[in-house]
Amino acid sequence: xxxxxxxxxxxxxxxxxxxxxxxxxxxxxxxxxxxxxxxxxxxxxxxxxxxxxxxxxxxxxxxxxxxxxxxxxxxxxxxxxxxxxxxxxxxxxxxxxxxxxxxxxxxxxxxxxxxxxxxxxxxxxxxxxxxxxxxxxxxxxxxxxxxxxxxxxxxxxxxxxxxxxxxxxxxxxxxxxxxxxxxxxxxxxxxxxxxxxxxxxxxxxxxxxxxxxxxxxxxxxxxxxxxxxxxxxxxxxxxxxxxxxxxxxxxxxxxxxxxxxxxxxxxxxxxxxxxxxxxxxxxxxxxxxxxxxxxxxxxxxxxxxxxxxxxxxxxxxxxxxxxxxxxxxxxxxxxxxxxxxxxxxxxxxxxxxxxxxxxxxx
Amino acid sequence: xxxxxxxxxxxxxxxxxxxxxxxxxxxxxxxxxxxxxxxxxxxxxxxxxxxxxxxxxxxxxxxxxxxxxxxxxxxxxxxxxxxxxxxxxxxxxxxxxxxxxxxxxxxxxxxxxxxxxxxxxxxxxxxx
Amino acid sequence: xxxxxxxxxxxxxxxxxxxxxxxxxxxxxxxxxxxxxxxxxxxxxxxxxxxxxxxxxxxxxxxxxxxxxxxxxxxxxxxxxxxxxxxxxxxxxxxxxxxxxxxxxxxxxxxxxxxxxxxxxxxxxxxxxxxxxxxxxxxxxxxxxxxxxxxxxxxxxxxxxxxxxxxxxxxxxxxxxxxxxxxxxxxxxxxxxxxxxxxxxxxxxxxxxxxxxxxxxxxxxxxxxxxxxxxxxxxxxxxxxxxxxxxxxxxxxxxxxxxxxxxxxxxxxxxxxxxxxxxxxxxxxxxxxxxxxxxxxxxxxxxxxx
Numbered sequence: 115x116x117x118x119x120x121x122x123x124x125x126x127x128x129x130x131x132x133x134x135x136x137x138x139x140x141x142x143x144x145x146x147x148x149x150x151x152x153x154x155x156x157x158x159x160x161x162x163x164x165x166x167x168x169x170x171x172x173x174x175x176x177x178x179x180x181x182x183x184x185x186x187x188x189x190x191x192x193x194x195x196x197x198x199x200x201x202x203x204x205x206x207x208x209x210x211x212x213x214x215x216x217x218x219x220x221x222x223x224x225x226x227x228x229x230x231x232x233x234x235x236x237x238x239x240x241x242x243x244x245x246x247x248x249x250x251x252x253x254x255x256x257x258x259x260x261x262x263x264x265x266x267x268x269x270x271x272x273x274x275x276x277x278x279x280x281x282x283x284x285x286x287x288x289x290x291x292x293x294x295x296x297x298x299x300x301x302x303x304x305x306x307x308x309x310x311x312x313x314x315x316x317x318x319x320x321x322x323x324x325x326x327x328x329x330x331x332x333x334x335x336x337x338x339x340x341x342x343x344x345x346x347x348x349x350x351x352x353x354x355x356x357x358x359x360x361x362x363x364x365x366x367x368x369x370x371x372x373x374x375x376x377x378x379x380x381x382x383x384x385x386x387x388x389x390x391x392x393x394x395x396x397x398x399x400x401x402x403x404x405x406x407x408x409x410x411x412x413x414x415x416x417x418x419x420x421x422x423x424x425x426x427x428x429x430x431x432x433x434x435x436x437x438x439x440x441x442x443x444x445x446x447x448x449x450x451x452x453x454x455x456x457x458x459x460x461x462x463x464x465x466x467x468x469x470x471x472x473x474x475x476x
Numbered sequence: 477x478x479x480x481x482x483x484x485x486x487x488x489x490x491x492x493x494x495x496x497x498x499x500x501x502x503x504x505x506x507x508x509x510x511x512x513x514x515x516x517x518x519x520x521x522x523x524x525x526x527x528x529x530x531x532x533x534x535x536x537x538x539x540x541x542x543x544x545x546x547x548x549x550x551x552x553x554x555x556x557x558x559x560x561x562x563x564x565x566x567x568x569x570x571x572x573x574x575x576x577x578x579x580x581x582x583x584x585x586x587x588x589x590x591x592x593x594x595x596x597x598x599x600x601x602x603x604x
Numbered sequence: 605x606x607x608x609x610x611x612x613x614x615x616x617x618x619x620x621x622x623x624x625x626x627x628x629x630x631x632x633x634x635x636x637x638x639x640x641x642x643x644x645x646x647x648x649x650x651x652x653x654x655x656x657x658x659x660x661x662x663x664x665x666x667x668x669x670x671x672x673x674x675x676x677x678x679x680x681x682x683x684x685x686x687x688x689x690x691x692x693x694x695x696x697x698x699x700x701x702x703x704x705x706x707x708x709x710x711x712x713x714x715x716x717x718x719x720x721x722x723x724x725x726x727x728x729x730x731x732x733x734x735x736x737x738x739x740x741x742x743x744x745x746x747x748x749x750x751x752x753x754x755x756x757x758x759x760x761x762x763x764x765x766x767x768x769x770x771x772x773x774x775x776x777x778x779x780x781x782x783x784x785x786x787x788x789x790x791x792x793x794x795x796x797x798x799x800x801x802x803x804x805x806x807x808x809x810x811x812x813x814x815x816x817x818x819x820x821x822x823x824x825x826x827x828x829x830x831x832x833x834x835x836x837x838x839x840x841x842x843x844x845x846x847x848x849x850x851x852x853x854x855x856x857x858x859x860x861x862x863x864x865x866x867x868x869x870x871x872x873x874x875x876x877x878x879x880x881x882x883x884x885x886x887x888x889x890x891x892x893x894x895x896x897x898x899x900x901x902x903x904x905x906x907x908x909x910x
Contacts, residue, residue: 122728129807141732144883171535174561233808235799235880238485241639245498259512259575265561273566274512297488305484307800307879457732458882461808485877489638498640 119147122457126155130233130461133471137448137464141457149452153445156475164435169195169404172432173267179437180473181262182222185214186415187437188267193348194411194424195269198404206394207271208349213387214257214266215413216380220291221250222416223377226468227298230370233461234311239301246294253287256280271397281388288381295381299374302367312366316451316463319364326447330418330440332467335372336364342414353390356383366466373468402430417441417468439473509577514560516578517553519593523572524551526596530564530573539564539593547598553591555580607697615692617684624831625649627838627868634872649831653824661820666726672818675717676825682713683832690839691765693849693860699765704756707764707840708749714833715741715795718804721826722814733813736883737804740794743890744801748791750898754784754905755844764840768848776847780908783901785845787894789867792837793874794886796830800878803886838867 120141126134134155140148160179164172177188189211196203224247231239251261258264258274266272276284302308318328323336333340341358343351359375361368408425418440425434444467451463500507509515526549531539538557543549558580564573573593583589610616628649636643663669689696689703715737722734755777759767771777778785794801805813812818815826842848846863849856881889 120728120731122732129811130809144735167535168533170533170563170567174535174559174563177561178559231879235802235806235808236878237635237799238489238639238876241641242488242492245640248498255513256510257512259510259514259562260560263559263561265514265563268566273562301484301488304481305879306481307881310885311879311882456882456884458803458806458809458884461806483877486873489873489876492640493637495640497637497642499642501642 118142124460124464130464131469131471132229133469135445135469135471135474137452139452139457139460144457146452146455146457146460149449151445151449153471154475156472158476160476161435161437164432166431168402168430169269169432170402172435173269174265176435176437177263177265177267179439179476180470182225182470183218183415183417183420183473184262185211185218185264185266186413186420188264189215190411190413190420190422191424191435192267192269193413194409194422195404195426196400197409197411198407198424198426199269199400200405201270201398201400203271203398204394204396205349205392206275207396209387209391210257210272210276210396211267212350212354213384214254214264216383216387217250217254217257219380219416220295220377220384221247221254223373224250224295224298226373226465227302227370230312230366230462230465231308233465234308236308239298239308242294243298246291246298249287249291249294253284256283268397268400270400271395273397275396276391281391285385285388288384291381295374295378299378302370302374308370309367311459312370312462312466313363314365315455315459316366316466317364318447318451322447322450323364326443328418328443328447330415330444330468331369331372331376332444332447333418334358334360335368337362340419342412342419346412350387350390354383354386356386366462369466369468403428404430404432415440417470417473418443437476439470439476441468441470441474445469445474511577513577514562514575516555516576516580517558517564517593518574518576518578519551519553520572520574521594521596523570524594524596525570525572526551526594527569529567529569533563533567535559535561535563545598547596549594549596550592551594553593555589555591556586610695610697611688615695616687616697619692620684620687620832620835621828623835624828625653627835627864628831630865630868631834631872631875634869635876638873638876653828656819656824656827657821659820659823661822662817664726664817667724667817671724672721673822675721676818676822676829679714679717679829680825680832682710682717683829683836686710686836687832689764690836691768691843691849692839693853693857694765694768696765699763702762704752704762704764704767704844708752711795711833711837712741712745714829715745718797718814721818722804722816725814725817727817729811729816730814733804733810733816736810737797737814739883740797740801740803740886743887744791744794744894747787747890747894747898748795750895750902751784751787751791752840752844754781754901757902757905764843768843771847772850777845778847781845781901781905783897784905785841787898787901788841788845789870789874790894792841793871794890796834796837796871798871799875800880801886803880803883806880834871838864838871841867 122139122141124137125131126136136152138150139146173188176191177184179187224243228240228243255261258266318336320337323333323338339360344358356379359372361372404426406426406428411422413420421438423436427433528541531541536557536559538554540552562575565575629646633643686707688698689707719734719738722730755767756762759770842863849860
């Protein structure tokens with residue numbers, strides 16, 4: 115029988131993708147033979163725009179690299195600039211920043227679970243996960259004034275504080291979240307059709323992970339025990355205890371498990387942060403001119419390790435800002451993952467790596 | 477776990493039906509906003525000195541200061557450029573500009589959005 | 605006059621179309637409530653239909669325009685013909701011995717038309733969706749047919765009205781053939797391409813499947829044909845398994861309505877609970893699980909019925 119190779123474009127616009135990226139799959143029957151990838155559709159030139167804006171303005175620019183992990187971008191950037199300025203920010207500010215980082219991790223993983231469900235045809239998980247995510251978004255809105263763009267970081271600390279009553283309210287809302295989250299974890303562990311669609315799909319071995327320098331839950335699901343919060347701890351993670359979740363299976367199901375269990379762990383971390391919140395000021399005054407120097411600032415975003423390189427030349431504007439987002443590392447593995455899978459497994463594979471193209475394209 | 481794993485979502489689905497839907501039916505129902513919500517920019521005109529700290533720090537160039545002299549200036553606001561980040565509120569040393577809880581209304585004509593926040597004219601010389 | 609009323613109003617065209625819209629709305633509303641949402645208002649399916657009628661009909665180059673129009677019309681025509689034979693609360697315009705077989709044959713025509721629609725569309729998504737729809741057809745059709753033959757063997761007749769009549773006052777076929785009912789429901793879900801068996805039109809994989817290139821009036825006809833197929837499939841199941849309709853107009857009508865609502869609830873619940881199966885998982889399921897079960901059910905029926 116003559117084999118007919120079809121070239122199927124996934125993207126730039128496709129119901130599967132949240133953001134534009136183009137894959138061209140060469141399909142024979144139902145099997146994907148080869149996959150090509152092309153990105154850059156959401157490239158906004160943020161690194162170049164940062165050179166035209168002052169350090170203060172760049173906080174807000176950098177927050178808009180990604181909508182899901184916006185706070186982590188701003189935090190990493192502010193950490194870098196504070197290191198260049200030689201500032202030591204007050205401990206209360208560090209704890210508040212970490213609180214929002216963990217809340218963002220929960221909301222990002224819940225968002226991703228919904229998207230995975232929708233792409234696999236289980237709309238119900240999409241609705242449930244995003245309904246429970248609303249609790250987290252409400253907490254973040256109470257804390258910072260915005261659901262998605264938090265704008266709580268300033269160079270030198272944070273800008274809005276929480277009082278006793280507010281802390282109790284946050285704890286109460288976190289209690290509301292515990293049971294739905296446990297149900298979602300149970301769903302991932304036990305529900306048959308979800309397991310049937312995600313197990314043994316999109317397998318990445320530990321050796322492949324090391325070769326492509328993959329970070330984040332994708333790496334942890336294949337057995338690589340790396341988490342920046344534990345390996346390069348900055349305050350307050352030095353005083354907090356948490357588990358780093360790893361799994362050995364390396365398929366989409368393992369990644370789902372890792373992310374959901376990380377979300378549960380993050381809820382616990384949030385409670386611990388609120389319990390240990392130190393008193394004191396929330397920011398220190400920062401100079402507008404940054405002395406010349408260069409700094410590499412790293413943080414654990416929901417999708418993995420986020421790296422910022424900032425070089426200053428003594429003026430009010432950064433001389434160079436370079437962002438390495440974790441999605442870039444997982445994107446490179448996709449053409450290899452997509453080889454020799456069924457066409458029907460493509461949604462599971464693409465959803466499993468938790469693409470944030472806006473992050474990758476900047 | 478045999479039969480349960482086939483019908484895993486059923487108890488949850490049933491429970492969800494029995495509760496009210498989680499949808500907030502805005503604008504047919506109330507929408508609660510927290511006190512720190514970053515909405516439309518409002519000004520306290522008497523506090524504004526025309527120092528242009530807010531203009532300098534706005535990441536979106538949404539604020540514009542047209543200055544004639546120390547006592548005559550105009551602060552113009554472009555809501556369609558505003559990113560609702562609140563940097564102007566932080567930068568102002570005199571508490572003149574804040575972010576309220578209002579939403580910005582939609583319009584089809586861009587020019588109708590531009591707001592003149594402060595229009596300071598010099599005090600007329602009073603007759604001695 | 606009587607014939608015109610039966611053909612066009614009740615239980616013909618008008619009634620089936622209204623039922624199609626009603627069941628579509630019910631389905632979406634039930635799924636929404638299961639998911640914690642509100643769901644669309646009652647006029648949503650009507651509004652969707654009117655909107656599609658008003659949209660531009662785009663024809664890509666290379667598609668045979670006559671064939672592309674003929675296929676939805678053929679689908680609709682075969683579904684409407686089916687409506688002649690299925691009794692709605694005891695009234696069937698035409699009824700003769702063997703009409704169950706005619707109904708089953710006519711109900712396969714929309715599936716083949718769906719396949720052809722994707723095949724001629726020329727786009728990759730269409731061809732992929734068409735391939736999948738044919739593979740899905742082969743997976744569910746055999747258990748479906750075997751499951752629906754069970755009541756015929758029990759009732760000793762191939763006439764739907766008679767099978768329905770024989771259950772009135774005595775046990776429902778559901779009690780005598782529970783496995784057959786489950787298989788028939790699964791087959792119906794496959795035939796209607798509903799979640800979890802909406803593989804041919806899986807949005808996240810093949811965008812729109814066979815109907816990707818369709819728009820405007822033709823798409824409206826396709827959707828109408830699909831919705832009417834849902835209604836008639838449900839009515840068929842009621843007549844074959846759920847005891848037909850009793851003689852009194854009030855209780856019979858009410859019973860029919862309640863049974864229809866029950867099956868709608870069952871189908872919607874199945875939509876909510878499961879992820880979409882992969883096509884090879886469906887083929888596995890169809891031939892390794894469903895077909896043997898259907899054979900077992902048939903064997904048991906023959907042995908019991910004698």
